[in-house]
Structures are given as C-alpha cells and as structure tokens.
Amino acid sequence: MNYTFQFGVAFAQLPELLKGAVVTFELGLLTFWGGALIGLLGASLKTFGGPILRRVAHAYVIFFTNTPALIQIYFLLYGLGDIGILWDGFTCTLIGLTLNAGAYLTEIMRAGFISVRRTEMEAAETLGMSVWQQIRFVIVPHIAKTIYPALANFFVVILVMGTSIGAVVGVDELTGQAINISTENYRWIEMFVVVAGIYVVLTLIASLSLALVGRWAFRVKAKVF
Amino acid sequence: MLGRLAGEIPRFFTLQKLALLLEAMGTTLAMTIIGCVFGFLLAFTIVFLRQTPGRLALPIRLVAILYVEIFRRIPFLVVTYLVLFFIQIFVSDASLFAIAVIAICIYSTAYTAEIIRGGFESVARQQIEAAAAMNFSRWQTLMSVIIPQSWPVILPPAVAFAVGFIKDTALVSQVGVFELTFRGKELNNEGFSGILVFGTIALLYFAMSYPLSRWGRWLEQRLASSPSKRPQQRLRPAHGP
Numbered sequence: 001m002n003y004t005f006q007f008g009v010a011f012a013q014l015p016e017l018l019k020g021a022v023v024t025f026e027l028g029l030l031t032f033w034g035g036a037l038i039g040l041l042g043a044s045l046k047t048f049g050g051p052i053l054r055r056v057a058h059a060y061v062i063f064f065t066n067t068p069a070l071i072q073i074y075f076l077l078y079g080l081g082d083i084g085i086l087w088d089g090f091t092c093t094l095i096g097l098t099l100n101a102g103a104y105l106t107e108i109m110r111a112g113f114i115s116v117r118r119t120e121m122e123a124a125e126t127l128g129m130s131v132w133q134q135i136r137f138v139i140v141p142h143i144a145k146t147i148y149p150a151l152a153n154f155f156v157v158i159l160v161m162g163t164s165i166g167a168v169v170g171v172d173e174l175t176g177q178a179i180n181i182s183t184e185n186y187r188w189i190e191m192f193v194v195v196a197g198i199y200v201v202l203t204l205i206a207s208l209s210l211a212l213v214g215r216w217a218f219r220v221k222a223k224v225f
Numbered sequence: 226m227l228g229r230l231a232g233e234i235p236r237f238f239t240l241q242k243l244a245l246l247l248e249a250m251g252t253t254l255a256m257t258i259i260g261c262v263f264g265f266l267l268a269f270t271i272v273f274l275r276q277t278p279g280r281l282a283l284p285i286r287l288v289a290i291l292y293v294e295i296f297r298r299i300p301f302l303v304v305t306y307l308v309l310f311f312i313q314i315f316v317s318d319a320s321l322f323a324i325a326v327i328a329i330c331i332y333s334t335a336y337t338a339e340i341i342r343g344g345f346e347s348v349a350r351q352q353i354e355a356a357a358a359m360n361f362s363r364w365q366t367l368m369s370v371i372i373p374q375s376w377p378v379i380l381p382p383a384v385a386f387a388v389g390f391i392k393d394t395a396l397v398s399q400v401g402v403f404e405l406t407f408r409g410k411e412l413n414n415e416g417f418s419g420i421l422v423f424g425t426i427a428l429l430y431f432a433m434s435y436p437l438s439r440w441g442r443w444l445e446q447r448l449a450s451s452p453s454k455r456p457q458q459r460l461r462p463a464h465g466p
Contacts, residue, residue, distance in 0.1 A: 078419030
C-alpha cells in the first residue's frame with residue numbers, strides 16, 4: 001500500500017461541499033412535502049375512493065414501490081427527452097423522487113387513516129362536536145400521533161438514500177459535489193470520507209430536531225438512536 | 226414517435242438482447258442475495274458483540290453501536306464509492322462484482338443489525354434470566370433460547386429489506402458492474418429510445434421485486450400466526466374439557 005491520505009485537500013473544499021449539503025437539504029424537503037401531498041391524495045383515494053379510483057391508487061403504489069427510483073429518473077430524463085420534454089437533471093430528480101416518495105407515503109398515511117376507530121368518532125359525536133371539530137380535535141391529532149414516527153423516519157431515508165441518487169444525473173447535491181471535486185483532484189477516498197461525515201451530521205440534526213418537534217407537538221416519544 | 230418505437234421494437238426484442246438482459250437480472254439478483262446473506266451473518270455478529278456484558282467490553286460495544294449508527298446514515302452510493310476506491314488501493318484490478326457485493330454487505334449489515342436487535346429484544350427478559358439460572362453460557366442462551374423465539378420476528382423484515390434492496394442495487398451501475406441498470410444505459414447509448422429501454426428495465430425490476438415482496442408478506446403472515454392457529458395443522462377438532 002503506497003497511498004498517503006491527504007485530508008487537508010478534502011477539508012479545503014468544505015465550503016463547496018456545504019453548498020452541496022444545502023442542495024441536498026432543499027431536495028429532501030421539496031421531495032418530502034411533494035410526496036406528502038401525493039400520499040395524502042393517494043391514501044384518501046385508497047380509503048374513501050370508489051372501486052376504480054382505489055385500483056388506480058393501488059396500481060400507482062405497487063408500480064412505484066417495486067421499481068428503482070434511479071430507473072424512474074432515467075425514464076424522465078432520457079425517455080421523455082425522446083418525445084420533446086427536455087428537463088434538466090434537477091427537475092427529473094425532483095419529480096422522480098417525489099413520485100417515488102408519494103407511493104411510500106401513501107402506504108404510511110393509509111395506515112394512519114385506518115387506525116382511527118369507529119368508537120372514537122361516535123364518542124366525538126356524543127359530545128356534540130361538529131364535523132369540523134371532529135376533524136380538528138379527534139381525527140387529525142390521532143392520525144398525526146400514529147404516523148409521525150414513520151414520517152420522521154422516512155424523511156431521513158429520503159435525505160440519505162433518496163437525494164444522493166441525484167448525483168448520478170448531475171445534480172450538484174452533496175454526493176454530486178464530491179464527485180465533481182474528486183474528478184478534478186483525484187482525492188476520492190478523502191472526499192467521500194468527509195462527505196460521509198457530513199451526511200452523518202446532517203441526518204443526526206434532522207433526526208434530533210424531528211424527535212424534539214414530535215415530542216413537543218404530538219407527544220410522540222420518538223427514538224433518535 | 227410511435228412510428229419510431231414500432232420500428233425499434235423488432236430490433237430491441239431479439240433473443241441476443243433478451244439473453245443479455247436476463248443475464249444482467251441474474252447479476253442483480255446474485256449480488257443482492259450474496260451481499261444480504263453475508264450482511265445478515267455479520268449483523269448477527271455485530272448484535273452479539275453489542276450485547277457483550279462487562280466494563281472491559283465497552284470498546285467492543287461502542288464499535289458495534291458506531292458501525293450501525295454511521296452506516297445507516299450514509300447513502301449507499303457514497304458507501305459504494307468508498308469501497309471502490311479503498312479496495313483499489315490494495316488490489317488494483319479487483320473485480321467490480323466483488324466490490325459491489327462488499328458494498329451491499331456493509332450496508333445491509335448496518336440495517337439488518339437493527340432488525341435483529343429488535344428481534345432479540347422482543348424475547349421476554351425472564352427467559353434469559355431463566356437461562357442464566359440454569360447456568361447457560363451466552364452462546365447457549367443465544368442458540369437455544371433467544372434465536373428459536375425471535376426468528377419469526379426477525380425473518381420477515383430482513384427478507385423485506387433484502388427484497389427492497391434489489392432496487393437500490395441499481396446504483397452500483399455507477400461503478401460499472403454489468404447489472405440491469407448498466408445494460409439499460411448501454412442500450413440507450415446504442416440509440417434505442419429511452420422510453421423503450423427504461424420502460425423494459427423498469428418492468429424487469431418489477432418482475433423481480435413484486436413476486437418476492439408478495440412472498441415476503443406471505444412469510445410474515447404465516448410466521449405471525451402461531452403454529453396452533455394454522456388451519457392446515459389443526460388435525461383434530463378441539464374437544465371441550
């Protein structure tokens with residue numbers, strides 16, 4: 001082994017890498033909230049929709065959870081390019097990941113929807129609550145508390161597994177920046193060790209703050225470790 | 226566009242190309258299975274080390290905890306690149322397939338360790354205390370008390386993880402392993418339309434992932450119901466006292 005590690009080179013690029021980390025965080029947030037909207041729609045269709053809508057939502061979930069996110073992004077990038085829809089790497093990653101996350105979030109939210117029991121609604125009605133009050137004080141708090149741990153976990157999964165896929169199609173997020181810089185200075189190992197460290201710190205911050213928000217807002221005892 | 230697709234389809238679905246894609250599916254499945262099986266065994270070791278008692282074993286416990294906590298927070302793509310370049314320091318002509326398997330193994334170890342730990346912790350504490358009272362060694366306790374009771378809890382999520390990982394292995398196409406995604410990119414570069422190529426690749430991944438995930442769910446339901454409740458095993462009708 002005749003390889004000398006030079007971490008100084010990697011740390012000198014920290015500002016560039018942190019710029020990438022910001023893009024990672026943005027991509028993660030956008031994907032999560034877009035996916036949450038799709039998930040809300042999908043779960044509503046699966047729970048309350050008619051037979052046809054229910055099948056459509058089911059097919060969407062089955063298809064997107066059983067194919068790789070990378071292939072979905074490639075399809076948007078290279079497939080749609082053939083019929084004249086030319087999106088750049090960031091747009092394709094964002095749309096692909098959002099559709100992909102939407103499928104998983106549909107399942108998470110549906111689990112929350114069906115956890116509300118009939119008797120709870122009856123109790124709320126007995127107390128003379130209006131429909132709006134039932135939603136505000138019974139249904140939403142119950143669902144939020146049930147699915148919050150799964151949502152928080154999924155956000156971290158998107159932040160780590162999801163957004164790094166963008167690097168493959170040229171998005172300058174954290175992994176992408178590391179690849180860009182490494183192809184210039186050939187310090188691959190050092191760069192990726194530093195990037196791995198940034199990912200650990202980033203997800204720890206996300207996990208910790210999500211656990212705190214959960215405890216404060218929904219009285220969920222989420223575990224960070 | 227449709228005309229172009231119709232023109233390409235006979236050229237695309239030739240026996241030669243289908244054989245190529247089937248071989249690529251085999252590579253994808255093989256590296257997932259090998260990586261996840263070794264990962265599963267390593268994860269057992271990690272959990273065993275993590276539960277070593279005593280003050281002297283503190284560094285061992287710490288390493289086990291850090292390994293899991295760190296590798297669960299790093300993207301698979303980053304792990305793959307790290308393995309690729311790290312191994313190339315020592316072996317300059319290492320097989321890319323082996324590198325992919327090692328990356329999958331490292332990653333799946335961290336994830337399955339959490340699954341296994343959850344399974345071990347689901348065993349009632351009294352069982353372990355009873356084993357200690359009967360002077361079982363740690364290894365005996367693990368083998369004849371903990372594992373027999375916890376494998377129905379461990380196996381379904383571990384299988385679900387491995388099946389889910391079939392899709393994530395698409396990322397190792399980046400380092401040049403000849404698996405399904407890589408072949409798809411190759412065909413796209415040869416000039417076949419992206420819709421045709423990546424549509425087909427997506428369907429092939431679906432064909433691997435969907436049946437296996439259904440099987441995983443079946444396994445989960447079967448293991449979740451206790452043996453006495455399985456209808457096919459109820460040989461005699463229950464009698465009243």
